[in-house]
């Protein structure tokens with residue numbers, strides 16, 4: 001297997017050949033010598049390579065860890081690809097014209113050769129530590145966060161001092177003297193995951209969106225090539241800082257830096273896996289290479305203050321600030337999931353304006369917006385502004401609930417750990433799949449549905465799990481993970497392996513996830529289809545729903561593990577509430593019908609009013625005659641606690657008219673204090689109700705329904721709130737007709753005019769905002785306090801943090817707290833970084849109030 005990989009010597013020879021064949025495009029040099037006197041080779045690639053240092057550049061480093069051969073191998077393939085195709089591929093040509101690639105195929109030649117010839121799993125360089133041990137972990141030897149450790153034998157021994165090693169010193173010297181470098185990719189194996197640079201302080205960074213997006217756009221290309229999805233692990237900083245890594249050093253120089261961990265083994269089967277890893281990374285590399293110019297000093301400035309101006313259940317208006325510049329336009333991108341690509345595939349708007357309204361959105365749904373400025377002359381783009389997130393409002397008849405399992409109702413059961421299975425509940429991680437020590441292992445998740453009414457009509461449901469780590473899913477493209485509804489009657493004890501193993505499955509949810517798409521650091525979502533929602537609906541009666549999560553149950557010959565870890569969100573190593581598995585359910589409830597009889601009817605002519613009958617049409621002078629219907633809304637329930645979902649007026653005509661003229665009648669919702677003929681003619685119309693009724697309609701049938709639309713229902717609610725009577729007018733729409741009258745039943749028992757109202761118990765408006773929001777510093781943390789409103793429908797306060805703009809929506813920042821207390825600590829926020837906090841109140845729908853905002857200022 002080792003033979004197929006290029007050696008250090010072969011790599012050097014390859015580079016020399018490239019220079020002979022493509023002297024205008026590639027040059028090579030040694031940037032330093034190793035302990036064993038090998039050259040650390042760096043290739044520079046650009047059109048007119050002699051000008052390369054004047055252009056924005058991407059830096060590639062490979063095989064800093066000796067056993068991670070992908071770095072060298074991919075570098076050789078990428079160089080070969082660029083050189084061989086640059087004349088035939090306009091994208092490569094464009095990229096090379098404006099950008100430069102600095103590429104160090106192998107940053108650790110001594111270790112690499114040692115790994116190739118003696119010991120495959122060697123990691124460090126080959127420093128003689130003079131105590132019988134060898135080697136320094138070069139990726140712990142940079143200066144940022146450098147930590148000295150004593151054990152020289154350790155695989156992560158960091159060396160006697162920062163930059164004590166010739167390899168890291170060579171990189172430092174090169175990077176320090178090449179300010180044109182804007183992006184750095186450090187290639188490692190394994191895990192199929194991106195680890196973007198971090199400042200490890202749990203706060204948003206101005207370039208956090210850029211780092212995630214560079215990775216997500218690479219992922220987009222990888223997915224196109226092989227269907228695989230890499231993870232992107234930036235959202236949650238690793239519990240321990242990686243001390244002294246190259247990535248953090250480059251980032252400290254203002255370079256967008258990420259580690260790319262490729263494959264599922266350090267030294268995989270070359271033909272089966274390595275080739276695929278290379279083929280999927282080449283287009284990803286090319287895309288990122290083209291981004292180098294967008295992070296250079298020639299790039300337009302980042303958009304400022306990109307924020308939500310307003311939103312409804314189906315529209316969002318965004319706005320931003322930018323110095324006036326006629327050559328700059330803006331690109332807006334929209335995603336419905338976190339950590340997704342931003343490119344031509346999700347570009348929703350290009351505009352020279354500084355605001356944009358997005359339309360036709362789904363209610364109660366999350367949207368992530370991105371923006372960058374583009375210079376129309378040079379086509380160079382700006383970095384991204386920090387992302388803005390929003391959850392749209394619910395429709396007036398919708399409710400939504402996010403349900404988390406109780407700690408004793410989420411865990412895993414392993415075949416070989418029967419004794420300890422109980423302890424796997426509410427603790428750290430779910431292990432799903434199979435390995436040698438655990439045997440087969442299933443996840444168990446039970447959700448409590450008490451909070452959802454039994455008669456709820458489920459409109460949407462989505463289960464989400466956070467894949468934490470796939471290090472133990474060691475086999476490429478093997479097995480799939482799925483989640484199924486379990487018949488609760490078939491399981492008496494959730495922690496019993498046999499019971500879970502033999503549990504009766506009602507149905508497996510539509511999507512299963514093959515191993516190559518099971519990505520760590522990116523949420524997995526299962527959206528329930530209609531038959532799955534029906535199953536969930538049936539579980540409402542039992543108030544609980546049980547799921548089993550399964551992976552592969554057997555291993556191929558010679559392999560020891562295909563196991564995926566998901567976060568439970570409980571326990572010391574769980575990521576807390578933010579990473580806890582959840583089910584989100586959007587539902588409505590059946591409506592209640594009230595029939596309101598008319599309290600007063602009046603027929604209004606030019607010279608008289610008649611309260612005994614309901615008539616409309618034309619008099620002998622072709623003046624209109626109006627029929628007025630009044631309804632007392634006292635019978636309707638409290639308007640603050642209900643939403644009218646449907647409504648109509650039902651009218652019956654007494655006699656069929658015999659005319660052959662084209663006469664039509666309609667109903668208007670009017671705002672009218674006193675009923676007089678003059679007031680009638682100058683009436684304020686609120687809304688039309690339904691469609692016109694024609695002569696032939698009246699001849700065919702007696703009963704006519706005038707159906708309220710959305711705005712008419714809203715108008716009816718508003719009239720109800722003001723304690724006024726609802727007034728409607730029926731009248732002809734035609735003109736130039738004389739002596740024509742239709743009589744309707746007014747107050748005539750069961751034939752009477754009726755207003756039929758359907759409503760549900762649900763607040764339309766949020767409860768009041770909190771008051772007296774303040775903060776203090778306590779126990780080295782920021783503590784926020786406020787007063788909750790006295791409103792009986794108040795359920796809780798929701799606190800969000802945003803470093804860049806005041807949050808306008810509960811999704812627009814990092815969630816700090818949700819609950820009924822009147823204070824919270826920001827457990828992760830830094831005292832040294834200014835930021836905004838917003839507190840929203842919510843009811844049980846939930847409707848969220850406008851935010852109450854406080855700005856945390858850093859004291860000098």
Ligand SMILES: [Zn+2]
Pocket residue numbers: 065068188189
């Ligand atoms: Zn590594």
